[in-house]
Amino acid sequence: MIDPNLIGTTSLYQPFGQVRFLAGLSTFFRGRAVGEMHLQGDFAFTEDDSVNIMDADKIWRRCEKATGNGDVIMPCTTVLAGKLATNDRSTMIARTDDGHFDEKKLIVVEPDQQPKIYKSVESHVEITLPENPMRYTSCPSVDPKHGIWAATGINAANVGMTATETTTSNPRVLAADPMVELREAKDGEEERCGGIGEEDIVVLVLPYIHSAREGVLRLGALLEQYGTYESNGIAFADVNEVWWLETIGGHHWIAKKIPEDRVIINPNQFGMDSFDLEDAFGARESHLCSADLREFISENHLD
DSSP states (O other): OOOGGGOSOOOEEOSTTOEEOOOOOSOOEEOOSTTOOEEOSOOOOOTGGGGGTTOHHHHHHHHHHHHSSSOOBOOOOEEEEOGGGSTTOOOEEEEOOOSSOOOBOOEEEOGGGSOSEEEOTTTOOEEEOOSSOOOEEEOOBSSGGGOOOOOEEEBTTSOEEEEEEEOOOOHHHHHHSOOOOOBOOBTTBOOBOOOBOTTTHHHHHGGGOSSHHHHHHHHHHHHHHHOBSSOEEEEEEOSSOEEEEEEOSSSOEEEEEOOTTOEEEEOSSOOOOOOOHHHHTTTOSSEEEOTTHHHHHHHTTOO
């Protein structure tokens, strides 16, 4: 049994200064044998449940009942709630961190502590950062041997983000837009640095954004410029909006605004099953994407 209180970086944001921990999720799996993963139970929350969505004990009991034998396996899972789906009309984003359960710490990063030039430990990419970063919270690994891995935070503009939900992608997409992986110097060839990843994203984005939408656009620009070496989903929230971004290749991405009256639950897989390109290249009300996505789809026969 995994103690829900030990899950590292499950956070709900809103308002600034309050970090709420949600240990229970509405998607749970059981399976001891390799490859045996069965969805157990119906975890749709009622309106009354939304009052107590932070009641970890209540949700954990549901989890135990669903699995039948008390064994619980929790994949990395994200919960997103629009402001009309919560009783206090606050936006919420949450994620369990199912990685290596590295020890985490919650810190406040002051503007003068933010680096001017960021270098990734995992991919060796170096990125010059903007001036005037904001104060923000961070939940980095205690041991920095693999980098910061800030995981989650809220900045002084009351914008929160969680990064990342490891996802999947389409092999056809990856053939057209491969991951940008670190290539070590070897046999006379120079090192080729990799793109950005989970280690880096919060530090590169959160101190510089004043809304959830700005977060999507800043991260999208970084992905287009530097690429990524892994598939990820990233959530952003401000007082009014929640956005969800998914990488779909080495340099391409799509993002959707969560409807105000909806709660979205996303496991370790690509989550968007529809996307409005007309909106993304028109009004941009609820959809955003990489600048050349339409041409990328057409030229590589991905439609």
